[in-house]
Amino acid sequence: MDLLNALVALSNFVLIPAIAYGSQLALGALGVTLIYGILRFSNFAHGDTMAFGTMVTVLFTWWFQSKGITIGPLPTALLALPFGIMGCIILILATDRIIYRFYRVQKAKPVIFVIVSLGVMFIMNGIVRFVIGPNDQRFLDGERFIISVRNFKALTGLQEGLAIKTTQGLTVITAIIVVGVLFYFLNHTRTGKSMRAYSDNEDLALLSGINPDKVVIITWLIVATLATIAGVLYGLDKSFKPFTYFQLLLPIFAAAIVGGLGNPIGAIAGGFTIAFSEVTITYAWKKVAIYVLPEGLKPDGLVQLLSTDYKFAVSFAILLIVLLFKPTGLFSGKSV
Amino acid sequence: MTGKQRNIIYFGFVIVLMLATGIFTSWNSVLFIINFGLISAVMALGVNLQWGFAGLFNVGIMGFVALGGLATVLVAMPPTQGAWTAGGLGILTALLMGAATVAFAVLAYTRLTLGKLRTLIIMGILISGFVFYRVVFDPAVDAVEAINPSLEGYLGGLNLPVLIAWPIGGIFAAGAAWLIGKTALGLRSDYLAIATLGIAEIIIAIIKNEDWLARGVKNVSGLPRPAPYEVDLQNDLGFIQMTGKLGIDPILASTLFVKLVYAILFIAVLAILFVLLQRAVNSPWGRMMRAIRDNEVAAEAMGKNVTARHLQVFVLGSAICGIAGAMMTTLDGQLTPGTYQPLRFTFLIWVMVIVGGSGNNLGAVLGGLLIWWLWVMVEPLGLGVMKFITSGMTEGYWLKKHLMESAAHMRLFTMGLVLLLVLRFSPNGLIPEK
Numbered sequence: 001m002d003l004l005n006a007l008v009a010l011s012n013f014v015l016i017p018a019i020a021y022g023s024q025l026a027l028g029a030l031g032v033t034l035i036y037g038i039l040r041f042s043n044f045a046h047g048d049t050m051a052f053g054t055m056v057t058v059l060f061t062w063w064f065q066s067k068g069i070t071i072g073p074l075p076t077a078l079l080a081l082p083f084g085i086m087g088c089i090i091l092i093l094a095t096d097r098i099i100y101r102f103y104r105v106q107k108a109k110p111v112i113f114v115i116v117s118l119g120v121m122f123i124m125n126g127i128v129r130f131v132i133g134p135n136d137q138r139f140l141d142g143e144r145f146i147i148s149v150r151n152f153k154a155l156t157g158l159q160e161g162l163a164i165k166t167t168q169g170l171t172v173i174t175a176i177i178v179v180g181v182l183f184y185f186l187n188h189t190r191t192g193k194s195m196r197a198y199s200d201n202e203d204l205a206l207l208s209g210i211n212p213d214k215v216v217i218i219t220w221l222i223v224a225t226l227a228t229i230a231g232v233l234y235g236l237d238k239s240f241k242p243f244t245y246f247q248l249l250l251p252i253f254a255a256a257i258v259g260g261l262g263n264p265i266g267a268i269a270g271g272f273t274i275a276f277s278e279v280t281i282t283y284a285w286k287k288v289a290i291y292v293l294p295e296g297l298k299p300d301g302l303v304q305l306l307s308t309d310y311k312f313a314v315s316f317a318i319l320l321i322v323l324l325f326k327p328t329g330l331f332s333g334k335s336v
Numbered sequence: 337m338t339g340k341q342r343n344i345i346y347f348g349f350v351i352v353l354m355l356a357t358g359i360f361t362s363w364n365s366v367l368f369i370i371n372f373g374l375i376s377a378v379m380a381l382g383v384n385l386q387w388g389f390a391g392l393f394n395v396g397i398m399g400f401v402a403l404g405g406l407a408t409v410l411v412a413m414p415p416t417q418g419a420w421t422a423g424g425l426g427i428l429t430a431l432l433m434g435a436a437t438v439a440f441a442v443l444a445y446t447r448l449t450l451g452k453l454r455t456l457i458i459m460g461i462l463i464s465g466f467v468f469y470r471v472v473f474d475p476a477v478d479a480v481e482a483i484n485p486s487l488e489g490y491l492g493g494l495n496l497p498v499l500i501a502w503p504i505g506g507i508f509a510a511g512a513a514w515l516i517g518k519t520a521l522g523l524r525s526d527y528l529a530i531a532t533l534g535i536a537e538i539i540i541a542i543i544k545n546e547d548w549l550a551r552g553v554k555n556v557s558g559l560p561r562p563a564p565y566e567v568d569l570q571n572d573l574g575f576i577q578m579t580g581k582l583g584i585d586p587i588l589a590s591t592l593f594v595k596l597v598y599a600i601l602f603i604a605v606l607a608i609l610f611v612l613l614q615r616a617v618n619s620p621w622g623r624m625m626r627a628i629r630d631n632e633v634a635a636e637a638m639g640k641n642v643t644a645r646h647l648q649v650f651v652l653g654s655a656i657c658g659i660a661g662a663m664m665t666t667l668d669g670q671l672t673p674g675t676y677q678p679l680r681f682t683f684l685i686w687v688m689v690i691v692g693g694s695g696n697n698l699g700a701v702l703g704g705l706l707i708w709w710l711w712v713m714v715e716p717l718g719l720g721v722m723k724f725i726t727s728g729m730t731e732g733y734w735l736k737k738h739l740m741e742s743a744a745h746m747r748l749f750t751m752g753l754v755l756l757l758v759l760r761f762s763p764n765g766l767i768p769e770k
Contacts, residue, residue, distance in 0.1 A: 036526075041526075042526045042529060042530070044395075044529075099756060099760075102760060110525070110526075111391070111393055111525055112759075114393065114526070114529065115393075115686070115690065115755075115759065116756065116759055118395075118683055118686060118755065119752045119753075119755035119756040119759065120752065120756070121683070121752070122679070122683065122687075122748045122749070122751050122752025122753075122755065123748075123749055123752035123753060123756070124752075125679070125748050125752075126745055126746070126747070126748035126749025126750075126751075126752060127749065129742070129745035129748065130742045130745045130746070130749065131742075133741070133742070133745075134745070246678075246679075247537070249533070250530075250533055250534055250537055253530045253533070254530070254534070257527070257530060261526070301474070305466075307545060309541055309544065309545045310538075310541055310545070312534065312537045312538060312541060313537075313538045313541060315534070316531075316534035316535070316537070316538055319530065319531070319534060320519055320531070323519060323520065323523060323527060323531070324519055327523050327527075
């Protein structure tokens with residue numbers, strides 16, 4: 001019984017949050033890794049792209065809510081999501097047309113692209129703050145829990161409760177669908193194959209008649225979609241604050257690099273690696289330990305390896321370890 | 337127009353800009369802008385050394401600046417009574433034990449042969465080391481933080497003159513840079529960017545959360561100053577007589593005088609660093625650095641140790657940022673870890689370097705002064721613009737309210753725009769590399 005309680009506590013505080021967070025990171029890292037693989041630079045504006053897409057979604061959600069349009073137990077944000085994606089796509093394509101294309105034609109060095117993306121980051125950050133302000137925004141509605149602690153306890157008679165938030169369930173389901181569609185697209189459609197060919201060897205792809213402009217546009221479309229979905233899921237699960245999205249850049253990059261930059265499967269693996277390490281290392285294990293350990297060994301303290309404020313340090317430490325021992329990432333990515 | 341004439345025009349423009357700001361606002365606020373502009377110029381020099389002369393992409397400037405600030409507290413504040421006996425030694429022992437653990441693990445990794453046994457031994461060393469570390473560390477920290485928590489609750493500093501903190505800040509930043517450079521340099525360029533981005537966040541997290549070190553988000557205020565206090569000046573007979581002769585109000589004069597003292601100190605530091613950098617850049621070493629930047633493969637074929645040179649220049653540039661950080665905390669008179677934000681302390685410096693002209697020290701200084709002025713003035717200017725745009729709207733109209741409130745966020749947008757425009761139309765910056 002104690003072991004079961006420990007397991008429930010573990011799922012409630014570690015496994016479920018980490019899976020949800022990992023899915024969000026994986027979607028973000030997929031965007032970063034696609035840009036790296038096809039456009040060949042690290043996009044520092046990715047966090048703020050996520051913030052922009054989420055902001056549009058939030059605005060539409062509020063509008064729907066004010067009109068009384070909801071979708072029952074599910075968050076209204078799901079209904080607004082396509083509009084958010086559209087808004088993000090428009091912004092991203094405009095950015096590419098006005099800013100990035102110039103450097104692509106010039107064949108500028110990757111690091112110039114990175115600096116340009118810093119400028120884009122500033123502007124996107126400015127737009128988001130300008131429109132919605134720098135504060136926390138909540139846009140979650142509908143049923144809050146799939147299983148609440150009270151129901152779970154009543155159902156099982158266990159001492160420990162287990163809660164699954166709607167947003168957590170939603171995150172995982174959406175992530176699975178999105179990743180499935182993305183991989184089908186990359187591996188089985190003509191356009192997806194041409195994208196992979198372009199990523200593997202640009203010159204060869206051009207020689208075989210692949211239209212680079214089309215590949216770039218498709219990439220941005222996918223990236224905008226992924227970024228908005230990742231941002232909205234994160235915002236529903238936690239809350240929407242522009243600065244937090246900027247800070248997400250670090251774990252997202254860490255996930256993409258740990259998995260191997262330019263490698264989509266690596267991005268997913270990296271996302272979960274980072275999420276699980278962050279959550280397990282900053283979780284106070286006291287509750288689980290009390291159930292598992294024998295009477296005499298009960299811990300006095302929280303049994304927390306690091307305080308939650310150091311979660312960035314965790315993703316960073318993992319990044320360093322991977323860089324030291326396997327510089328191309330777990331699933332070998334490419335290097336420039 | 338020769339380069340020299342153009343530079344004179346640029347710097348003349350900056351002087352006119354400052355004078356105009358002084359006439360339209362107040363001399364105190366101009367000196368405030370100039371002081372921070374000088375500090376920004378020092379930071380820009382450091383980044384320019386890394387980027388302009390070696391092509392290293394450092395986005396962790398904020399962390400090195402914060403380390404400089406930390407140095408100010410550790411050097412200049414008086415030690416907390418009883419903190420060292422209560423827990424200081426315990427903390428020190430714990431930290432040494434932590435370092436020893438890592439050292440042993442590294443030793444085991446290098447000396448033992450590959451295999452399951454080695455993995456087990458290393459895991460054993462790390463886990464037992466961590467447990468012992470926490471057992472010694474936690475009670476010591478609690479003891480230190482329990483001492484007069486509303487005012488102290490930290491170890492305090494060494495009670496040395498605050499100016500000594502400036503080079504120490506540089507050394508702190510250099511140490512952190514060495515650790516990062518050792519792991520991330522020599523890998524591909526993006527990794528250094530991510531690694532520096534990460535280390536900056538971690539340094540800030542440590543300073544925010546380790547209360548025993550510098551009180552964390554509770555801030556350390558009342559740092560000793562290298563300049564006299566305004567109140568003392570106002571009570572000083574000689575000073576009052578002097579202001580009487582000049583015909584200035586003594587209170588205004590005292591505030592201006594203090595800011596001027598800071599400005600002179602900052603100009604001195606800036607000048608020294610500038611001369612040293614100019615000499616370094618024009619020496620054979622500087623030529624070698626540019627050769628490496630322009631073609632790493634060729635330079636390596638010529639027998640230059642590219643990774644070692646990169647590490648060297650990365651450490652030096654970060655040290656300059658550390659010095660600037662110590663200067664800034666000294667000017668503020670307090671360490672406020674909560675105010676360190678990457679957009680302000682990392683990316684803004686990048687805008688300065690790019691706009692000023694990467695690869696040119698004079699350009700970095702110009703960019704520092706000019707962009708800092710813009711950063712401060714965008715808010716009042718933006719407010720003015722918004723007032724003009726909304727002048728036709730009725731009072732209390734939601735759009736007017738929103739626009740007026742949002743004017744404060746014009747800063748980031750403007751900075752991004754300036755950066756992109758310069759990159760596009762004048763990629764070498766205002767004062768290009770020779």
